[in-house]
Amino acid sequence: MKKETIILGIETSCDETAAAVIQGGRTILSSIISSQMESHKRFGGVVPEIASRHHVEQITLIVEEAMEKAEVTFEDIDAVAVTEGPGLVGALLVGVNAAKAIAFAHDLPVIGVHHIAGHIYANHLVEPLEFPLMTLVVSGGHTELIYMKEHGEYELIGETRDDAVGEAYDKVARTIGLPYPGGPRVDKLAQTGEADIDFPRAWLEEGSFDFSFSGLKSAVINTLHNARQKGTEVAPEVIAASFQEAVSDVLVTKTMRAVKKYGTDRLLLAGGVAANSGLRGALQEAADREGIHLTIPPLSLCTDNAAMIACAGHFLYEKGKFADDRLNGVPGLALESF
Amino acid sequence: MKLLAVDTSTYVMGAALTENSRPAAEYITHVKKNHSIRLMPAVRSIMQETGWKPGDLDAIAAAEGPGSYTGVRIGVTTAKSMAWALGIPVIGVSSLEVLAFNGRYTGGVISPFFDARRGQVFTGLYRWEDGRLVQLKEDRIIPHGEWLDEIRSLGEPVTALSPDLEKHEDLLQEKLGQLFKPAVPQDHLPRPSSLACLAADREGTAAHLFSPNYLRLAEAEAKWQEKQKEQQHERK
Numbered sequence: 001m002k003k004e005t006i007i008l009g010i011e012t013s014c015d016e017t018a019a020a021v022i023q024g025g026r027t028i029l030s031s032i033i034s035s036q037m038e039s040h041k042r043f044g045g046v047v048p049e050i051a052s053r054h055h056v057e058q059i060t061l062i063v064e065e066a067m068e069k070a071e072v073t074f075e076d077i078d079a080v081a082v083t084e085g086p087g088l089v090g091a092l093l094v095g096v097n098a099a100k101a102i103a104f105a106h107d108l109p110v111i112g113v114h115h116i117a118g119h120i121y122a123n124h125l126v127e128p129l130e131f132p133l134m135t136l137v138v139s140g141g142h143t144e145l146i147y148m149k150e151h152g153e154y155e156l157i158g159e160t161r162d163d164a165v166g167e168a169y170d171k172v173a174r175t176i177g178l179p180y181p182g183g184p185r186v187d188k189l190a191q192t193g194e195a196d197i198d199f200p201r202a203w204l205e206e207g208s209f210d211f212s213f214s215g216l217k218s219a220v221i222n223t224l225h226n227a228r229q230k231g232t233e234v235a236p237e238v239i240a241a242s243f244q245e246a247v248s249d250v251l252v253t254k255t256m257r258a259v260k261k262y263g264t265d266r267l268l269l270a271g272g273v274a275a276n277s278g279l280r281g282a283l284q285e286a287a288d289r290e291g292i293h294l295t296i297p298p299l300s301l302c303t304d305n306a307a308m309i310a311c312a313g314h315f316l317y318e319k320g321k322f323a324d325d326r327l328n329g330v331p332g333l334a335l336e337s338f
Numbered sequence: 339m340k341l342l343a344v345d346t347s348t349y350v351m352g353a354a355l356t357e358n359s360r361p362a363a364e365y366i367t368h369v370k371k372n373h374s375i376r377l378m379p380a381v382r383s384i385m386q387e388t389g390w391k392p393g394d395l396d397a398i399a400a401a402e403g404p405g406s407y408t409g410v411r412i413g414v415t416t417a418k419s420m421a422w423a424l425g426i427p428v429i430g431v432s433s434l435e436v437l438a439f440n441g442r443y444t445g446g447v448i449s450p451f452f453d454a455r456r457g458q459v460f461t462g463l464y465r466w467e468d469g470r471l472v473q474l475k476e477d478r479i480i481p482h483g484e485w486l487d488e489i490r491s492l493g494e495p496v497t498a499l500s501p502d503l504e505k506h507e508d509l510l511q512e513k514l515g516q517l518f519k520p521a522v523p524q525d526h527l528p529r530p531s532s533l534a535c536l537a538a539d540r541e542g543t544a545a546h547l548f549s550p551n552y553l554r555l556a557e558a559e560a561k562w563q564e565k566q567k568e569q570q571h572e573r574k
Contacts, residue, residue, distance in 0.1 A: 098419040105423035
């Protein structure tokens with residue numbers, strides 16, 4: 001019997017240094033994540049140069065830990081998959097050059113993986129993907145609806161025209177005075193308040209699957225500003241809950257419309273903001289109502305990790321899509337079908 | 339002892355293979371093109387030409403900085419990752435020291451430098467003594483004018499070596515006058531075979547512990563530390 005393919009995955013696109021070993025495309029033998037959040041907290045956000053410095057210090061330690069925990073040697077590994085982009089260029093470069101050097105040392109193929117493809121494939125680690133399917137990708141840099149007919153076929157049917165959801169969350173967090181990282185804190189605060197304020201929802205043109213969150217963000221800022229001028233106060237938990245409801249409302253409604261239009265009954269939620277409890281709850285409810293099978297990764301697979309990169313890399317491996325020695329970190333990499 | 343040496347700390351990119359300090363292959367370019375794309379093909383090319391296998395290597399030498407932050411990281415990441423994967427040590431050498439090696443047939447002192455913007459340079463002071471390169475003043479980041487005043491007072495001829503020479507030539511003439519000794523163009527480019535030669539008789543570092551020597555904090559970090567100091571001062 002042919003042994004199952006084993007992929008070593010590496011991810012350094014932002015502020016997590018991560019490595020993982022995946023067997024047969026689905027079994028997580030190990031997934032190690034070293035977060036730099038504590039270091040960036042004092043700056044109120046990720047500082048690219050500091051992120052890059054941490055990555056270069058951590059990279060071999062994390063890869064070693066992943067291989068030790070998985071109990072594999074280089075002889076067991078079939079390929080090294082690494083996030084090629086998008087992300088912070090200096091951060092990406094550490095992962096890409098480490099992957100190329102490790103692969104060169106042991107004559108292994110290298111696979112370049114798109115970060116968002118990774119987030120989508122995090123779902124495959126939960127249960128095997130079945131096609132066709134719709135994915136809602138929500139993170140600090142992305143808000144996209146992607147339709148997939150087959151492994152590696154991505155059809156972008158809608159995206160944000162201004163801020164990504166995660167970005168809007170961080171800005172709102174700053175406005176109501178919550179420390180970095182703001183998103184999870186807004187989510188937590190929202191659970192303690194009533195959504196009493198009717199913030200605007202940007203539906204855009206009829207039939208559009210695009211998103212816009214800048215108007216909503218401004219409405220939140222204006223509400224707080226006006227209240228302050230009048231000498232009154234709006235409870236931050238009410239702001240948080242109302243904002244969260246407006247965001248979920250638009251995301252869920254458009255996603256369910258897309259699911260219906262494309263005639264699929266499989267739906268995935270992907271990306272860092274998939275950890276948001278308000279969104280998870282609202283989407284699950286809508287999916288249940290419509291009889292749609294929804295997959296949401298556990299929290300550990302929503303945020304940046306290398307297991308998802310190795311998983312997406314597994315399917316590139318199956319199709320023989322290898323990178324060469326010239327593989328580079330590409331901050332604005334487009335999601336292309338393979 | 340077989341060594342692979344890589345240097346990507348400036349626009350000069352170099353990779354070399356040496357055996358007991360004797361160069362077997364050397365690859366140098368001085369073009370403003372991406373090291374991340376070009377380093378691994380260069381390494382593979384010299385390995386193929388010499389017929390060496392990664393497993394033949396005893397250690398990997400890397401220019402550890404100072405220089406371009408991103409540039410230094412590409413070479414250091416490549417060196418430490420490959421060394422870790424092969425279970426061999428990394429030997430870090432100052433990027434400035436590698437360049438100073440080119441001054442080996444000069445008398446006087448050698449000041450290798452890289453432009454660090456806003457009138458500053460990364461530099462240090464070296465001298466060739468009895469077939470050995472000796473460091474006289476530590477590597478540092480300093481306004482170039484201030485540095486040149488300091489070394490002029492030594493009263494010795496100065497060989498200033500730099501891939502960024504052109505931008506600083508007028509200042510060197512003005513500050514050093516007769517003491518300024520010109521060098522031929524190829525001596526202004528650090529050679530990876532020199533890096534390997536310097537590394538050959540040094541102790542290696544475990545790959546995990548090897549990281550760049552930037553000689554400067556990240557800007558955000560420096561500002562943050564300054565703010566902490568101010569706040570501490572105010573509390574007193």
